[in-house]
Amino acid sequence: MATSAFKRWFHRFGSLPYFYGVSRSWARWLAVPGLVLAGYAVFAGLVLVPADYQQGDVFRILYIHVPSAWLSLFGYTAMAVAGVITLVWRLKLAEIFIVAAAPIGASFTFLALVTGAIWGKPTWGTFWVWDARLTSELILLFLYLGVIALHQAIESPRTAARACALLSIVGVVNVPIIHYSVVWWTTLHQGATVKLTGGSHMESDMLWPLLAGALGFTLIFGWLTLWGMRVQLLWRERRSRWVMRMVQDG
Amino acid sequence: MGGVFGAVLARDLRISLRQRGTLVHHLLFFVLVVALFPLGTNTDETILVAVAPALIWMSVLLSILLSLQRLFRADHDEGVLTQYLVSPEPLALIALAKVVAYWLISGFVYVLAAPLLVLLLGVPVHALGAMIAALALGTPVLALIGAIGVALTLSLPRAGLLLSLLVFPLYVPVLIFGAGAMRAAIVGLNYAGALYVLAALAVLAITLAPWAIAAALRIGSE
Numbered sequence: 348m349a350t351s352a353f354k355r356w357f358h359r360f361g362s363l364p365y366f367y368g369v370s371r372s373w374a375r376w377l378a379v380p381g382l383v384l385a386g387y388a389v390f391a392g393l394v395l396v397p398a399d400y401q402q403g404d405v406f407r408i409l410y411i412h413v414p415s416a417w418l419s420l421f422g423y424t425a426m427a428v429a430g431v432i433t434l435v436w437r438l439k440l441a442e443i444f445i446v447a448a449a450p451i452g453a454s455f456t457f458l459a460l461v462t463g464a465i466w467g468k469p470t471w472g473t474f475w476v477w478d479a480r481l482t483s484e485l486i487l488l489f490l491y492l493g494v495i496a497l498h499q500a501i502e503s504p505r506t507a508a509r510a511c512a513l514l515s516i517v518g519v520v521n522v523p524i525i526h527y528s529v530v531w532w533t534t535l536h537q538g539a540t541v542k543l544t545g546g547s548h549m550e551s552d553m554l555w556p557l558l559a560g561a562l563g564f565t566l567i568f569g570w571l572t573l574w575g576m577r578v579q580l581l582w583r584e585r586r587s588r589w590v591m592r593m594v595q596d597g
Numbered sequence: 598m599g600g601v602f603g604a605v606l607a608r609d610l611r612i613s614l615r616q617r618g619t620l621v622h623h624l625l626f627f628v629l630v631v632a633l634f635p636l637g638t639n640t641d642e643t644i645l646v647a648v649a650p651a652l653i654w655m656s657v658l659l660s661i662l663l664s665l666q667r668l669f670r671a672d673h674d675e676g677v678l679t680q681y682l683v684s685p686e687p688l689a690l691i692a693l694a695k696v697v698a699y700w701l702i703s704g705f706v707y708v709l710a711a712p713l714l715v716l717l718l719g720v721p722v723h724a725l726g727a728m729i730a731a732l733a734l735g736t737p738v739l740a741l742i743g744a745i746g747v748a749l750t751l752s753l754p755r756a757g758l759l760l761s762l763l764v765f766p767l768y769v770p771v772l773i774f775g776a777g778a779m780r781a782a783i784v785g786l787n788y789a790g791a792l793y794v795l796a797a798l799a800v801l802a803i804t805l806a807p808w809a810i811a812a813a814l815r816i817g818s819e
Contacts, residue, residue: 497750497759497763500753500759506816510813513816517745521766521770525767
């Protein structure tokens, strides 16, 4: 019983016109709470939360930086999961997800790096240190860019998406190895660097807006990816009957 | 199973040995990159020794990536790859045999060139052993990971730049531990740890990469 219901759901979900129809309302359900939560986090971060007794107002960038850094990892992992689904079950939606999520994940990775650099200048006195986390984040950005470049280079959309699926799986196996080798490298180079958390735990006044921000930005990530998927889907199926009929009907 | 591995290995080795020119190019490229580097700085030995590990490993990365591009090219153009794809033998095993054949030749090049570089850069002789061991353990990983990228970009005629964008981020661990072992050996520290990690990476790559190469070849041929 359960398996047949699951199979029916799986097939319906795999149907592209069905997905295109329902994803519009899903996008709304992601967008509204996402924007509200992210807006609350930014407002709280800028206005409500008191200044940090050590870092002053500089730390407020945290409310953008931490969610971006989280999404850079979350996005790549999600792409790799979609990659497995693509290669094993050949689900078209998973292919489209990888293609749509890559630029958004790359943007969040870039945002995490930029906000980190802006925070680093007044705090550490320099925009860039070869710290383990910074270096791994930079390499993660390169991994994202590799997936995007590979997708642009291969003409056939299905082959391109499957190649990207394989590359993101290879990448995700490598991410922990890269991270720990960079950690080893920095500990060999220099003593303990400045730690972001520094062992002190956050006050709940500061923590709640951060969690709201992380959740809000994740919902925004889902929303943007969903729209990217819809665009990708329309472009890929532009010669199919259901898209043509939809365009004619307005 | 062993039959097809041995056959592909022997075939590829024979082809590479008959194209000795390529082998010489490989060697010359590697030596040339290293030999030109000091011209860009002054000839202060301490600087050269300090950058030698990074320099040697960067030239290894570059020359492997450049030469690896041809790994499946001839087989692809001549239709041999199609035979491999439709054959009942496991494609991963065939891919592994091809990479091993490539590595036996190119690994030999690096071992041959290593003493030359020691002379050129003023690396102390006692670091030679660690350098050769790190090259012997690290280069198979580079070849195996690179082959995944080569297989993914096989349908693209000129994929050189794209290939480096795909593969270089994945080379980071080998670069860190390979150069790390050499750096430790130069200053007389214990380098066994870095070599163990390189060995672990090699085992991991030999186990997993052939499947990824085979999957990439199948994706490219669809």
